[in-house]
Amino acid sequence: MDVREETLRQATRLFAAKGFDGTSLKDIADVVGVRKPSLLYHFSSKDELRRSVIDALLERWNAVLPRLLMAAASGEDRFASLMRETVRFFTQDPDRARLLLREILDRPDDLAARLETHVQPWVTVIADYIRKGQEAGEVHADLDPEAYILQVVNLVVSGIAIGASLDRGMLPPSAVDEPADRHARELIRIARISLFTPEALARIAGGSETPKATSHDGAEASRTSP
Amino acid sequence: MDVREETLRQATRLFAAKGFDGTSLKDIADVVGVRKPSLLYHFSSKDELRRSVIDALLERWNAVLPRLLMAAASGEDRFASLMRETVRFFTQDPDRARLLLREILDRPDDLAARLETHVQPWVTVIADYIRKGQEAGEVHADLDPEAYILQVVNLVVSGIAIGASLDRGMLPPSAVDEPADRHARELIRIARISLFTPEALARIAGGSETPKATSHDGAEASRTSP
DNA sequence: CCTACCGATCGGTAGG
């Protein structure tokens, strides 16, 4: 049991659940199973532990995203796979979404600076694909590519972060059965239909009966370029 | 200068900016201009102050929402006015959005219970309007009404809460000029196009040149009922 | 609404 690794794991959990200020070093030490000063041997301060937790999260994201864009370059539908994998990345471990959301509330400048390095290049790449799709008439002409990406990322991250919590408060009880799937499905529907033109959508599947029958399902926005 | 009122105002600001655990009673007392024990005369504990802050927020929301739904029942476009006013409610004071987001991260059950009383009835009303729109073929048949409303509310609240913070991190510098308007516009476009069918949208304005020339701009989803 | 004060807990250090 690597103490450093276990500390990162538990700190992630606790920071996501109760926030940085709501979590004491003792809280973390207790669940890791060591004394508080031992944490400060591995991480020179509470703040360095916080930075390490965020770093670990962004590194995992950075290890996943490029692979996604590459894989999607092949026959598969780029939009669908990108959305599916992004949603999966955060549903797999909702702490990731909660942590990101808390961090941007608590230290907007810090996180913005980090994202600048890690995700801005990918936004540019995807925005260019979208513009190609607009020229081809497959993406809504009045769509604002960068703003669209921002809103969809926001939708996915905060949708998963607050997740089922809002269900209980907003939805009538009858609607709160298998909420995770419902919301993920509606989320993808919104992102998809607000991206592609009706013509492009019709061309893809002729409705929704055979969405996987064509090899280029929904890929029109991006197939024109590497 | 009412100390109680000013305390509520400053506590709202500080809780929204730094979180409940990140704000001390002394922080609040300092900006209000009194000593710490004086706050505890008006609010018997820090937690009661928190509840009062949230109450004030939900009361304002509850004072605005019904008026909106009524006003929209007249000649005006219900969807457009509902979206516009909801966006305005939160952009007017982004602390509202930040506070709600923090609260649902920190105390999901508490806030869910509060929302159950305050907003669940409205969700049911709006969802029924949407279903009427679906029967009339004006709203996408595969749309999930409750899930759609949840996602749109989520989009508005968290979009405004994190606001311009994410711009700097995700968008190339050239795109960060007048971001607030851009994002609000794209947000509304996404919500609108993922609600109405292409046929309904075409019937409304024939494109986007004369969106205000007709008296029932985008109202198809809801005009069939009180 | 104030001064004075409380025990508890905070992040962090010394020294081994």
Next chain:
DNA sequence: CCTACCGATCGGTAGG
């Protein structure tokens, strides 16, 4: 990785 300990700050109370 531990014990022992530090000053600072926390929410809250007593008493006026």
